[in-house]
Amino acid sequence: MAKYNPRKIEAKWQEKWYGSSVFKAKNGSKKKKYYLMVEFPYPSGDGLHVGHCRSFTAFDIIARKRRMQGYNVLYPMGWDAFGLPTENYAIKKGVHPSVVTKKNTDNFRRQMKSLGLSFDWSREINTTDPKYYKWTQWIFVKLFENGLAYKAKISINWCPSCKIGLANEEVVAGNCERCGTKVEKREKDQWMIKITNYAERLIRDLDSVDYLEKIKTQQKDWIGESHGALVKFPVEGVEEFIEVFTTRIDTIFSGTFLILSPGHSFIGKYKNKIENIDEVFKYREDSKNVSDMDRTNQDKEITGVQLKGITVRNPATNEEMPVWVADFVLEQYGTGAVFADAHDKRDFKMGRKYGIPLRTSVRPDDEVLAQKTKNLEESFEGEGTLYNSAQFDGLKSAEARPKIITWLAFKGLAQPKISYKLRDWVFSRQHYWGEPIPMIYCKKCASMGGSAEAGWMPVDEKDLPVKLPNVKKYKPTDTGESPLALIKKWVEVKCPKCGGLAQRETDTMPNWAGSNWYYLRYVDPKNSKKLVDEALSKYWMPVDWYNGGMEHTTLHLLYSRFIFKFLWDIGAVSTSIGSEPYKKRTSHGMVLGEGGIKMSKSKGNVINPDTVVKQFGADTLRLYEMFMGPFEQMIPWDTKGVVGCRRFIEKVYNLVTKKDLSSKTEESLKKLLHKTIKKVGEDIELMKFNTAVSSMMEFVNVWQVSEIGLEKKDIADFLTILSPFAPHLAEELWRNAGFKEMCCEQKWPKYDEKLIEEKNILLIVQINGKVRDKIIANVGLSQKEIEKIVFKSEKIKNLMGDKKPVKIIFVPNKLINIVI
């Protein structure tokens, strides 16, 4: 008998699979579709990570099972290939990024195929392919045409050493991710995308999708919806209001001063009225230089400056209030201004520090706390009962809020308002290796006036894609402009409107641009006329099950939901499919290095899947990655543990190869097989791959010691449920056992409901909740019958002595508990 030789077996079956159409998703099929997707990787030079293997294998198992269940399955793969590491490599070695990308994707594809993953390779996509990014650019044009893309001067993160603008994600603890230099702020004109327009829908529509609860929570927290009110504070002596957003209008009667953010427009507008304007301006300048790190440090001393000569009136009490500036009030949130009282810790501290009067108007339920609050010993931030609040005295905070809003609204001084933490999305990067933003700026047209976007025109659809030109140097310039700005021939272009000399936008898009919509391209990967064919989007979308890392919850996942909603709004996809791209979203746990620390080259603890495949075989790697622990949990790699999975595979190989197939399976083994079929099937759906594997191990352990073994049909069933996990092995044994076709094309076996029903059960006998005996009894015996058996038992008699049972708890077919 031949020894188990994974290298030979695996190469053979991979050739058969990839040379046939078994993994191909079929357009125009009458079958029900199932669209499974794992996040496409960034093809780095390091090759596939064992973490990739884990989630790809898990979803490969689901894909293979779905095919066996009769679905038309789409399980595609592609490359999110724009990005910094490739660009940096190009800068260092002088190789064009596209060459590096080609090399890396070839390696990744080889590695994936060596694992036997059942991707449909005929639908492979690559975000750096001009045929692909033509549509990424097209989406940008549509965003612009619909008023969702605009230019704004914002401060960006600037690394003075690398001379490059950094995305927020590239700044680690205030330093440049690459060189560690302290990051500075620079003002720059950037393209922005109005994702904030979609904030409400992005929260509300979470109710209609099946995401892990923690994913929903994180997205909601990130978008940060707060319900409150916009309140107007009339400024003394001028026809002007300062607007404030508050969620705690129930505390309005205790408001004794107003605080503006340093950048608030009121200051510039009324600089002539502010007596100490020099001091205020100085404070504003100083606060600009406070780094983000210092500004977010909560232990930081509160600072502020009063705007002398300016007062406002509290719209509730009509009292005069001083106005201050403080840098803990943020320009970007709400209206950039707050009213201050003793019911906020920061306001409280500030009032104390500068001797500004403080007042309270909410009483906590706790008496001691109420006294302390009233005596201004400490700041009470919770909810309670109102006092000092005129006609609202005695109301609870929650009931007072709508009443106060209505009362002030009647005077035209307040309105309900929902505020979001979500900011618009900075879409410009000063890098080479990204999609060029397909916009043209014409000075002449800009002089015709209008908005900030005047003079900006999108590239005509027929001229898309705007291809990345070849450059000699990929490194950004000293001015912080993209290296594309140096190529005069590419930058200078005819204005699409007036025909005069105009210039291209030289910034490129962020990494997320290509992954915003890739799920749509898999559906129709070669379409050169449209982003996606309507009928195909209608058949395949939405993605039925999408898996990815938790680290993408607030970036990629949110961005792509937003872009899909936009495409749906403009009718770029079939409108019958709903405005959510993913029906179900789950997430995998990271695979750590041995000892529980993160795998990294510097630590030298990186596990290369190639090595594992070479040493143990792909099936062993697949099985181990599923067996190592719960799928959603972080888990350390353990090379010793891999051995156990290899042993299991050899056991199965030897059993099927050696045993006589003509015999009839004995009843108890057949029963266990059907229980295993049930368990494996259910566990796959719940992503409990580890227990699915262990149940197959248990089955094989029993099978191994059984004298008769399995009959042919039962072998077939077992190989079929094993095949999603260890597909090469299953395929080989399937053929060896003399079956026709391929194992992966079989139907998923049904378990026999009657067969797994138990006739006898092990019944637990407890006294006072402690296990004292176990008896084998027929299924369905009544309490009386069980009691009869139990009270006859010598053991129980001895344990009970002369004590009488006080109470007897009986759980049918499970347990009897005698309380004495």
Place this chain on the structure above:
RNA sequence: GCCCUGGUGGUGGAAUGGUAUACACGCAACACUUAAAAUGUUGUGAGGCUUGUCCUCAUGCGGGUUCGACUCCCGCCCUGGGCACCA
């Protein structure tokens, strides 16, 4: 500070109100072998003695609910992740 995870043998873990420690690793003994590896068999939470189909104790810590709690509730500690002056 707030939100979300998780805490079980020497190790990865199993069990979501009813036999705690499945499965696997590791370890030990035995068999096979000149020997080793591989393989197979058996044992393996801790402690105790009267060595048993025995007893006691153990699921981060402290309380509670229950006939019965790893599982539910309250308080606390620790791990990992996210957000962080958000009005």
